[in-house]
Amino acid sequence: MNSSATLIQLRAFVAAADAGSFGRAARSLALAPSSVSESVLALELLHGQPLFRRSPRGIVLTHAGEQALPHARLTVQHSEDFALAMNERAALTGSLTVATNRSLGIHLLPPVLSLLRRRHPGLSVRILDGVSGEGGEQLVQDGRADVGFVELTARTALFTLPVVEDDCVLVLPRARPALPLTWTDLQRQPLLIFPAQHSCNVEIHQHLNTFLPAGTVVQEVAEDEVMLSMVEHGLGLAVLPRLAVLPLRESLMALALPVPLLRELVAVIRPGRAGLPHVRAFTEALRAYQATPAFRYLQTLLQSEPVR
Structure with missing residues (x-):
């Protein structure tokens, strides 16, 4: 009997974990469901413990399965x-998976992908939400994404390519005087911010907690468009990354925070993978976009004060 797992078995395990059922995993692998379930069962017998809890509604990872999945992946x-x-x-005729958040996905990713498609029309690109769940950095770290567009953290062990810098701004109705605001001024209306549960928003929450006076009402709103509509209707002031407010609505304006909060946006790749042809093609397209007048104009917008 083989004493080690085979790639076929590990691939079946990963596909089943991602799909939540042997049937859907089988379709993604172009195999029969029995082949996938038998491969997973062989892994479980080999190591003497179950990887999934099975039920009529599907399969759920056991603790052992959760521990093993990143290594299998x-x-x-x-x-x-x-x-x-x-x-x-x-x-270059396969697929590339990119994890990104909304503002990067709107303003930076499309022009890069346009260049990439012109250069390599056979390469398909899959986009993952890099805000929900673990975040773009984790999606790259555990192998679910080839590239991630993320906010740089000092702790990352991933290979990074600088993309652009921006800061967080305070969004308020245009009818208000465009005067510098103090932290005490921000106490007069609720502050609207993204939820802290997403890793890319933790630094904003920490920054505000450091400077806001006690008793300031902070309301978490998941969608930036909802947040901006609430500002328009006098329901609060919003704190958002500058990139997320472009183009700003006519009825709104944006000012710098009383104490600036800067962020560096980067592309992240697992060490050792930057030289792979499809990943290299993406980074070359990114660098090519950064050399265009359109990118330089975006940089100018991100450095303007205030945003009108």
């Missing part, structure tokens, strides 16, 4: 990376 990825490194044509 990376093992499968390393195998696939070997094949991509050996066959550039296959890499």
Whole structure:
């Protein structure tokens, strides 16, 4: 009996974990459901404990399955990376997965993908939400995304490429005087901010908690368009990354915070993967976009004060 897991078994395990059922995993792998369930069962028998709890509604990872999944995912990825490194044509006619948040996805990703498509029309791109759940950095770290557009943290172990810098701004009705505001001024209406549960928003919450006077009402709103509509209707002032408010509504204006909060936005890649043909094609398209007048104009908008 084979004493170690095979790639076929690990691929079946990863696909089943992502799909939540053996049937959906089988479709994604173009296999019969019995082949996927048998591969997973073989893994469970090999290691003497279940990877999934099975029920008529589907499958759920056990604690052992949760612990094993990141390692299985990376093992499968390393195998696939070997094949991509050996066959550039296959890499550039395969797929690339990018994790991004909304503001980066709107303002930065489309022009990069446009350049990428013109250069490599056979390469398909899949976009993942890099805000919900674990965040873009984690999606790259555990192998679910090839590239992530994220806010740089001092703790990252990923390879980083600088993209652009911006700051957080206070969004308020245009009818108000465009005067510098103090932290005490911000206490007069509720402050609207993104939820702290998402990793990319933690720094904003920490910054505000440091400077806001006690008793300031802070309301979490998940959608930036909802937040801006609430500002228009006098329901509060919003604190948002500058990139997220472009283009700003005619009825609103944006001012710098009393104490600035800057963020550096970067593309992140797992160490050792930047040289893979499809990842390299993406980074080359990113650098090409950064050399265009359109990108330089975006940088100018991000440095303007106030945003009108």
